[in-house]
Amino acid sequence: MNIAVLGAGAWGTTFGQVLADAGNQVTMWDIDPESVNSINQEHRNPRRMPSIERLPDNVRATSDRQSAVACAEIVVVAIAAQHAREALEPFKAFMHSSTIVVSLMKGIERQTGQRMDQVVTEVLGLPLDRFAAVSGPNLSKEVAARQPSATVVASSSEQTALTVANACETAYFKPFVSSDVVGLELCGSLKNVTALAVGMSRGAGYGENTAAMIQARGLAEMTALGQAAGAQAKTFAGLAGVGDLIATCASSLSRNYTFGFNLGKGMSVEEASLASNGVAEGVPTTDAVVQLGQSLHVATPLATAMSHVLDQGLDGAGLVTELFGGPIIGE
Ligand SMILES: NC(=O)C1=CN([C@@H]2O[C@H](COP(=O)(O)OP(=O)(O)OC[C@H]3O[C@@H](n4cnc5c(N)ncnc54)[C@H](O)[C@@H]3O)[C@@H](O)[C@H]2O)C=CC1
Numbered sequence: 001m002n003i004a005v006l007g008a009g010a011w012g013t014t015f016g017q018v019l020a021d022a023g024n025q026v027t028m029w030d031i032d033p034e035s036v037n038s039i040n041q042e043h044r045n046p047r048r049m050p051s052i053e054r055l056p057d058n059v060r061a062t063s064d065r066q067s068a069v070a071c072a073e074i075v076v077v078a079i080a081a082q083h084a085r086e087a088l089e090p091f092k093a094f095m096h097s098s099t100i101v102v103s104l105m106k107g108i109e110r111q112t113g114q115r116m117d118q119v120v121t122e123v124l125g126l127p128l129d130r131f132a133a134v135s136g137p138n139l140s141k142e143v144a145a146r147q148p149s150a151t152v153v154a155s156s157s158e159q160t161a162l163t164v165a166n167a168c169e170t171a172y173f174k175p176f177v178s179s180d181v182v183g184l185e186l187c188g189s190l191k192n193v194t195a196l197a198v199g200m201s202r203g204a205g206y207g208e209n210t211a212a213m214i215q216a217r218g219l220a221e222m223t224a225l226g227q228a229a230g231a232q233a234k235t236f237a238g239l240a241g242v243g244d245l246i247a248t249c250a251s252s253l254s255r256n257y258t259f260g261f262n263l264g265k266g267m268s269v270e271e272a273s274l275a276s277n278g279v280a281e282g283v284p285t286t287d288a289v290v291q292l293g294q295s296l297h298v299a300t301p302l303a304t305a306m307s308h309v310l311d312q313g314l315d316g317a318g319l320v321t322e323l324f325g326g327p328i329i330g331e
């Protein structure tokens, strides 16, 4: 198939390699000419994904929006979530009516509280049955090294989910299909808030018990919010939920974990942003989760405590103290 990937960041570049390994013709688009030039001239993207030494020959790049999507049967979006709306708008005029659009993004738009499935379908005027989300425990550096990894492809259309899953299946990358788009979107976005908090507790010097407490409470919060939003609880217990939570909260490859770790070590939000090797989606998503909880009448103690870290400078010890502040009934 001809597949366009919008956003040659760490994950877009890596997913482009997966799609190329699966036998597709891949066209990467990026707003940054440096990434486009290095992909075309050196077959690498050292700025965003330095560990890939040579991209497959069936990956090329362009800065031209029309030529990126003109022949694409699938358009994959891998742009930092807070910029997805403005980045996608100019593509609308060039999209075919039969194109499937896939989101790899794991964030909630801060200004509107919308999930990426909502942003993408709204901006492109896309019917829901031509949208799919891909999310799972997929740390880009490990997938780039072709280490065995699995993911979930969710769409309201089984045919669309299967088309996308078939297009990205390789010997090392295994997609599973689901119909729970809302659950998948919330798993990917909400686990980043928990990863920030776990990273912060580690940076502050706390050990396994504290990390496990935060992870378990984060999972409960994600699941409660998801169910209130109409998602299936089993999605949160699966690969894209607990699976991605484990990978992200345990790895210094995660930008969210590392951002939290640096905050726990005493960096300010600005210093941690400067030190971050790519987008840490949990940072802008935290406030969106607090607001989502308020609108769905679901308590979000973890996201609320994390928002006090990001907005009011609460430190690692303060974060844990705040988490201890709830009632002793239940877990
Ligand atoms: N890196 C990873 O391991 C994984 C990342 N993701 C998700 O994929 C999405 C992208 O992540 P990465 O590629 O890792 O981030 P990155 O920080 O490496 O790249 C961000 C991308 O967004 C683009 N971008 C930013 N602002 C833009 C704008 N105004 N207009 C157009 N393009 C703009 C950049 O050019 C770049 O291509 C995020 O939502 C992330 O949560 C999902 C799974 C794994």
Ligand SMILES: O=C(CO)COP(=O)(O)O
Binding pocket: 106, 136, 137, 138, 139, 140, 192, 195, 244, 247, 248, 253, 254, 255, 256, 257, 279, 280, 281
């Ligand atoms: O989503 C990811 C792994 O599944 C990547 O996590 P980070 O965005 O925190 O690096």
